[in-house]
Amino acid sequence: xxxxxxxxxxxxxVDIGGTKLAVGVVDGTGRVLESLRTPTPAIxxxxxxxxxxxxxxxxxxxxxxxxLTTDPAMLxxxxxxCGGPMSWPDGRVSPLNxxxxxxxxxxxRLREEFPGLPVxxxxxxxxxxxxEHWLGAGREHxxxxxxxxxxxxGGGLILNGRLIDGxxxxxxxxxxxxxxxxxxxxxxxxxxxxxxxxxxxASGPRLAAWAVRRxxxxxxxxxxxxxxxxxxxxxxxxxxxxxxLARAGRALGIAIASATVLCDLELATIGGxxxxxxxxxFDPLEASLRERIGLDFAKQVRVVPAGLGQxxxxxxxxALIVRGERYWSAD
Amino acid sequence: xxxxxxxxxxxxxVDIGGTKLAVGVVDGTGRVLESLRTPTPAIxxxxxxxxxxxxxxxxxxxxxxxxLTTDPAMLxxxxxxCGGPMSWPDGRVSPLNxxxxxxxxxxxRLREEFPGLPVxxxxxxxxxxxxEHWLGAGREHxxxxxxxxxxxxGGGLILNGRLIDGxxxxxxxxxxxxxxxxxxxxxxxxxxxxxxxxxxxASGPRLAAWAVRRxxxxxxxxxxxxxxxxxxxxxxxxxxxxxxLARAGRALGIAIASATVLCDLELATIGGxxxxxxxxxFDPLEASLRERIGLDFAKQVRVVPAGLGQxxxxxxxxALIVRGERYWSAD
Numbered sequence: 001x002x003x004x005x006x007x008x009x010x011x012x013x014v015d016i017g018g019t020k021l022a023v024g025v026v027d028g029t030g031r032v033l034e035s036l037r038t039p040t041p042a043i044x045x046x047x048x049x050x051x052x053x054x055x056x057x058x059x060x061x062x063x064x065x066x067x068l069t070t071d072p073a074m075l076x077x078x079x080x081x082c083g084g085p086m087s088w089p090d091g092r093v094s095p096l097n098x099x100x101x102x103x104x105x106x107x108x109r110l111r112e113e114f115p116g117l118p119v120x121x122x123x124x125x126x127x128x129x130x131x132e133h134w135l136g137a138g139r140e141h142x143x144x145x146x147x148x149x150x151x152x153x154g155g156g157l158i159l160n161g162r163l164i165d166g167x168x169x170x171x172x173x174x175x176x177x178x179x180x181x182x183x184x185x186x187x188x189x190x191x192x193x194x195x196x197x198x199x200x201x202a203s204g205p206r207l208a209a210w211a212v213r214r215x216x217x218x219x220x221x222x223x224x225x226x227x228x229x230x231x232x233x234x235x236x237x238x239x240x241x242x243x244x245l246a247r248a249g250r251a252l253g254i255a256i257a258s259a260t261v262l263c264d265l266e267l268a269t270i271g272g273x274x275x276x277x278x279x280x281x282f283d284p285l286e287a288s289l290r291e292r293i294g295l296d297f298a299k300q301v302r303v304v305p306a307g308l309g310q311x312x313x314x315x316x317x318x319a320l321i322v323r324g325e326r327y328w329s330a331d
Numbered sequence: 332x333x334x335x336x337x338x339x340x341x342x343x344x345v346d347i348g349g350t351k352l353a354v355g356v357v358d359g360t361g362r363v364l365e366s367l368r369t370p371t372p373a374i375x376x377x378x379x380x381x382x383x384x385x386x387x388x389x390x391x392x393x394x395x396x397x398x399l400t401t402d403p404a405m406l407x408x409x410x411x412x413c414g415g416p417m418s419w420p421d422g423r424v425s426p427l428n429x430x431x432x433x434x435x436x437x438x439x440r441l442r443e444e445f446p447g448l449p450v451x452x453x454x455x456x457x458x459x460x461x462x463e464h465w466l467g468a469g470r471e472h473x474x475x476x477x478x479x480x481x482x483x484x485g486g487g488l489i490l491n492g493r494l495i496d497g498x499x500x501x502x503x504x505x506x507x508x509x510x511x512x513x514x515x516x517x518x519x520x521x522x523x524x525x526x527x528x529x530x531x532x533a534s535g536p537r538l539a540a541w542a543v544r545r546x547x548x549x550x551x552x553x554x555x556x557x558x559x560x561x562x563x564x565x566x567x568x569x570x571x572x573x574x575x576l577a578r579a580g581r582a583l584g585i586a587i588a589s590a591t592v593l594c595d596l597e598l599a600t601i602g603g604x605x606x607x608x609x610x611x612x613f614d615p616l617e618a619s620l621r622e623r624i625g626l627d628f629a630k631q632v633r634v635v636p637a638g639l640g641q642x643x644x645x646x647x648x649x650a651l652i653v654r655g656e657r658y659w660s661a662d
Contacts, residue, residue: 085626085627085628141498142498143497143498157593157594159490159495159497159502160495160496160497160660164490164491164495164594164595165491165595166474166490166491166594166595166596167472167473167474167595167596167597167631168595168628168631169595170595170626170628170629171490171593171594171595172593172595173592173593173595173626173629174592174593176589176592176625176626176629177589177592177593178510178585178588178589178623179509179512180512180513181510181511181585181623182511182513182514183513190625191625192625192626193625194588194622194623194624194625195623197625254509254512257509257525258507258508258509258589258593259593261504261505261507261508262488262502262503262504262505262508262589262590262593262594263488263495263497263502263593263594264495264496264497264498264499264500264501264502264503264504265497265498266498291525292509292512292525292526293525294507294521294522294523294524294525294528295416295501295504295507295523296416297416297499297501298501298504298507300498300499329491
C-alpha cells in the first residue's frame, strides 16, 4: 500500500489490557482518526476450556476491529500493545490479567487476519513510552525512561533515540529495580518474589495496603481503598494518604536515580493513575531524587508527568509501524 | 589510508589512568602488535602552574607514542581510553587521579598530532567493556553490562549490539546504582555524596576500610590494607576478609539484579582486582543475585569473570576505531 504523506497513512492500532480491549485507526502523524473500546470479556476459566475462552477473547477483538469504518485496504500495518509477560518478538502473550491467554499467539493470529501487512507487537508499557517519546512529554529528548505507575509499575527505555528491547524484549522493567532491598520482607516482598522492588512499594495496591495498615479508611470495602482513592484523600489533606504518596515519591526517586546513573538519562516521564496526584507525588520524588544523585552528569535529569491522555496506548502501538526505524528492531 | 584486511589495519591505542600511561599499536583483529607503558608523571600541582604540569603529562604521552616503531603513515585511526569524568564526545578530560588535567582537551590535542585521522575517546571503563564485548567474555553476547571492580566500580552497557552512550557519554555508571540506600550514612556515604551506591560498598578501598573497622590487619600501614590485600587474606582463610568479600558480592548481586530487570541483560562481566578473588566473591554474588531476581526473563542472566588480561584497555581503545559502527555514535 502506497501513501503519499504522513496524513494519508493509516495504521490499525490495538491496545489490550486486563480490563479493556481498544482498537483504533491512527494516521502517520499520530492522530487517532477513530477508536472503539470494550471491556475484556470476563470468562471464568472454570466455565469453559481455557483454549475456548481464549478464542472468545480473540473473537471479541476481531469483532471490534470489524466495526471500524476505515477500509482495511488502506492500512499500512498493524501495531499492538498488550499486557505482559510475553515472548518477544514472536508475540505469544500471557497477560497477567487475562488468565485464558497463556502463550496465546496474538501476533501470528493477527498476521493471519492481515496477510501481507507488517504486524508488530510489544508490551503495553513500552507502547506508552513510545507514544510519549513520539508526541508527548519526551518528544524533544533522545534518552528517556518512560514509566507508568498504577496497578503495577512498568516502563520502557529509549536510549540515544532508539527503543531498547534488551535480550528478550523485556528491557524497561523499572518496577523491579530494587529500592529498599534491606526492608522487612513482610512489608516489601514483591509479587515477583524479590524484596524491595519499586513495584512492591509504589504500585497503587501496595501503597493502599500500606496506608490501610496505618489506619486509612478502616471501615471501607477493598474496592474503595484503591490507589485512586488514596490520591483523592491526599488531595483532601488526609495525613496517612499524604504519607503514602510521599513514600511512593521517595521510592520512585531512588529507582530513577539508579536508572539515571546507569543509562545517563535526560528525562523520566511518569504516567498512570498515581501521577495524577501531581505535586503530592512529584515534590517528594524530586527531593528524594536530588538527595540520591551525586554525580554531576546525572544531575541534569528531569522528571515530568506524561503528556498524553486516554489514547496513549493506541498511539504507541501505531508508532511501532510509523516509526519502525527507531522503535522496531526485530524482523 | 587503505588496508586490505583486518590483519593489515593499524590503530594507535592510548590508555590513560591515574598511575600509568600506556600506548600501543593494535591490528584490526585486536592483536596488540607493540605496546609501551610508563608511570603517569607525578607533578605536584604546587610546584608548577597547573597548565604547565598538564602540558608535561601530554608531552610524556607524545614522547611515549614517538617511541613506537610502527610507521605513523600506516595508521587508520587513534583510539583513546581515559579516566573520567570527561565531557564527551569533545573529549575534554578531568581524570580524578590526574589533578593537573582539568578540562584538558585531550581529543583535540591528539587530533592535532594526527591530522586527517579519526581520533576517538571514551571513558577507560567503557573501553574495557568494548574489549570484553569484542574479544573477551562477552563476545558471544549482544546485551551485556561490563564492570570493573577495583579502586572504583565502573562499567559500560552494550545493549542490542551497540555501545550505549546515554545523553552525555556517561551511561554505564553501575558504581552509583543504589544498593543500600537505607544504610547508615556513616557506613555507606559515597564519594559522589549519595548514600548506598555500589561503589561506596564494594570498591577496594571502601571494602578494606569496612574490614579495618572490624579488626582486620590492625597493626599494618594503610598501604598494606588494600583491596588486593583483602583478596589475599580471604584466600588464606581470614574470616573478616571473607566477610568483606561476601559483603561486596551481595552488593554486586543487588546492583546487577537492578540492571538486569531494567536493561534485560544476558550477561554481566566483572574484571578488576577484586574479581581475582574468584569464587570467594562470585559465590556470594550469585546467591544474592538469584535471591534478588524474581522475573522469569531476568533469571537468564549470567555473571562471569572478565576474559582479557593486561592489555584490555588498549584493545578497547582500538575498538573505538575498528568497530566504530557499533561502538562510536558521535561525529
